[in-house]
Amino acid sequence: MIELTNITKTFSGKQGDIHALKDVSLSVGKGEIYGVIGYSGAGKSTLIRCVNLLEQPDQGSVKVNDVELTTLKAGKLRETRSHIGMIFQGFNLLKTATVYDNIAIPLKLTGLDKQAVKERVQKYLDIVGLADKHDAYPSELSGGQKQRVAIARALSHEPEVLLSDEATSALDPDTTEAILDLLLRINKELGITILLITHEMNVIQRICDRVAVMENGEVIEEGNTKDIFISPQQRTTKRFVNSLFSHDIPDDLVDRLSENGQVAKLSFFGESSGDPALALVTKKYNIYPNILSGSITRIKEEAFGQLLVHFKGEQAEINDAFQFLQDQQVHVEGVTFDGENQRVS
Numbered sequence: 643m644i645e646l647t648n649i650t651k652t653f654s655g656k657q658g659d660i661h662a663l664k665d666v667s668l669s670v671g672k673g674e675i676y677g678v679i680g681y682s683g684a685g686k687s688t689l690i691r692c693v694n695l696l697e698q699p700d701q702g703s704v705k706v707n708d709v710e711l712t713t714l715k716a717g718k719l720r721e722t723r724s725h726i727g728m729i730f731q732g733f734n735l736l737k738t739a740t741v742y743d744n745i746a747i748p749l750k751l752t753g754l755d756k757q758a759v760k761e762r763v764q765k766y767l768d769i770v771g772l773a774d775k776h777d778a779y780p781s782e783l784s785g786g787q788k789q790r791v792a793i794a795r796a797l798s799h800e801p802e803v804l805l806s807d808e809a810t811s812a813l814d815p816d817t818t819e820a821i822l823d824l825l826l827r828i829n830k831e832l833g834i835t836i837l838l839i840t841h842e843m844n845v846i847q848r849i850c851d852r853v854a855v856m857e858n859g860e861v862i863e864e865g866n867t868k869d870i871f872i873s874p875q876q877r878t879t880k881r882f883v884n885s886l887f888s889h890d891i892p893d894d895l896v897d898r899l900s901e902n903g904q905v906a907k908l909s910f911f912g913e914s915s916g917d918p919a920l921a922l923v924t925k926k927y928n929i930y931p932n933i934l935s936g937s938i939t940r941i942k943e944e945a946f947g948q949l950l951v952h953f954k955g956e957q958a959e960i961n962d963a964f965q966f967l968q969d970q971q972v973h974v975e976g977v978t979f980d981g982e983n984q985r986v987s
């Protein structure tokens with residue numbers, strides 16, 4: 643649905659050129675929720691703005707629904723853009739217009755008649771749960787409600803693609819959850835493909851099917867959200883994953899743990915698959931697992947668990963036990979401690 647190929651974008655700054663995007667390629671399938679995560683300055687905003695050509699790439703191809711956007715004439719580009727919805731961190735609502743007019747005014751500009759506009763506004767205000775806020779002004783709404791209006795405005799053009807530029811970054815955690823639920827519902831019920839950018843890993847965790855990690859204008863890692871959570875490869879990706887699953891070990895345990903045996907991080911999907919596998923492993927092998935910490939959460943709609951376990955025993959037995967666990971669909975990763983703060987890396 644969205645194909646970005648070899649996108650390059652350089653800005654001229656006072657201190658020289660800024661290479662915001664360096665040969666970035668990305669492919670988002672129809673019906674997917676795809677997240678791009680990175681720290682400030684990684685190039686996320688520039689990338690998402692290239693999708694609807696709010697930013698013109700220096701080089702590369704931008705295809706949405708098989709249409710090459712970079713070569714379109716102004717009129718055709720405007721029309722194509724109207725099928726690509728976008729929501730922003732700052733909502734971008736007209737302060738002097740009511741909720742109704744915020745959605746109706748851009749619709750009227752497309753040439754829809756009055757009755758059709760009315761029906762569209764009503765339909766999408768219902769979908770975002772704001773039918774009763776028809777006549778309110780933005781100043782009378784909470785941040786979450788403002789974002790719902792912005793979402794209704796974007797949806798009212800019946801787009802196939804919705805771009806979300808840090809849409810939940812200005813919202814508190816509960817409101818963020820509610821907006822993410824709404825995006826999930828829009829994706830499921832209306833079949834809209836969503837490309838979002840964020841610097842928060844919980845956004846990726848809650849709703850994204852796939853994720854790309856950006857750093858210094860490049861995509862440094864990309865994959866299914868599940869795979870990225872289980873086995874992040876790059877240092878930056880590990881930092882993002884650890885921001886949700888941090889296993890701090892008490893100081894007094896560290897020396898003891900390092901002396902004998904091995905510490906491993908076990909990751910598994912499903913409510914209970916980790917525990918039985920661990921019970922079986924103690925029966926089968928001459929090892930003694932000691933659970934140091936654990937957590938269970940959801941990745942999209944699936945339970946995801948992590949246990950940090952110290953295995954005591956002969957190394958050969960431990961290796962066999964690890965192989966057994968892997969055979970039980972438990973991902974096993976050996977863990978080392980970094981001397982300064984004993985954080986799992």
Ligand SMILES: Nc1ncnc2c1ncn2[C@@H]1O[C@H](COP(=O)(O)OP(=O)(O)OP(=O)(O)O)[C@@H](O)[C@H]1O
Pocket residue numbers: 653654655660661662680681682683684685686687688689841
């Ligand atoms: N219009 C512009 N003119 C000059 N430099 C720009 C422009 N837009 C972006 N940049 C620079 O390009 C780089 C990437 O910026 P971009 O906003 O895409 O990153 P980001 O990952 O979205 O960061 P943030 O999360 O802080 O918005 C940064 O160094 C930024 O300063």
